[in-house]
């Protein structure tokens with residue numbers, strides 16, 4: 001059976017892009033494979049060191065995952081720092097990770113360029129910690145976006161190198177998990193390419209109905225089609241793309257027809273989109289609120305999650321110690 005691992009950094013709230021691009025697929029996936037989901041608080045510290053907010057962000061993401069349908073009785077969901085074995089495996093793997101290959105990763109170079117005053121060692125060794133996350137469970141598959149493919153490639157390099165150096169067949173070569181046709185990209189409502197935390201254009205799973213309506217009504221459009229079947233401007237195309245995710249086929253067909261015949265009123269289009277987004281988000285938001293306030297439930301989920309995670313991580317770390325020559329007296 002496939003062993004799948006996915007992590008998310010607790011650096012803010014989840015938005016519609018995270019939901020349709022990742023979370024919704026995870027919810028389905030948990031019934032088909034042995035799934036580990038973790039909240040990557042160590043990773044967050046490479047860019048976000050704010051002790052006043054870290055715990056809160058972890059709690060937010062945890063509540064959002066559970067509210068969206070991750071089932072802690074089926075999948076394993078845990079907080080990275082609750083399983084400090086990952087730090088030991090990261091240290092051991094770092095002995096065979098070359099500085100040159102770490103410096104060459106696109107994400108590291110990007111961070112150096114954007115933040116030349118905070119080029120910390122954690123940023124450089126980010127791919128080693130990520131490899132440790134994955135190899136701790138000997139995960140066979142990792143759902144990754146385009147920006148993470150290079151890191152996963154490095155994980156395979158480290159796994160192969162370890163196996164070769166010690167003459168073992170211990171670590172698997174973890175492959176990207178492909179959602180295929182199910183993988184959708186949610187654009188922003190500001191006429192730009194992608195909805196994202198860094199883009200600051202998110203509709204969040206925790207947004208109230210009113211906030212969602214406001215955000216949608218502000219969406220960028222144009223002055224309207226003047227000829228039948230004219231091409232869509234970026235802003236209007238984005239509205240239709242989000243509709244594909246949240247609205248019924250009838251609704252989409254109705255507005256496409258109105259556009260094609262130049263009778264469309266963008267105000268009506270946006271009102272409909274807002275209501276259809278609310279239909280998806282409102283029940284999730286209500287569950288987020290209920291779960292977030294249930295301290296004892298959250299405590300139990302993370303405790304059980306850490307315990308389940310440690311079953312495989314303890315085994316991996318003691319095996320790696322033995323292979324590398326760390327033996328008990």
Ligand code: ATP
Pocket residue numbers: 008009011016017018019020021022143144145146184185186187194195196197198199
């Ligand atoms: P950041 O700006 O910090 O990179 P983000 O909003 O891009 O944040 P990530 O934490 O990078 O979100 O992504 C978490 C998951 O959500 C990934 O699997 C990613 O591919 C997916 N995802 C993020 N944004 C979108 C989007 N707009 N459409 C579809 N999937 C998305």
Ligand code: MG
Pocket residue numbers: 147196
């Ligand atoms: Mg991203």
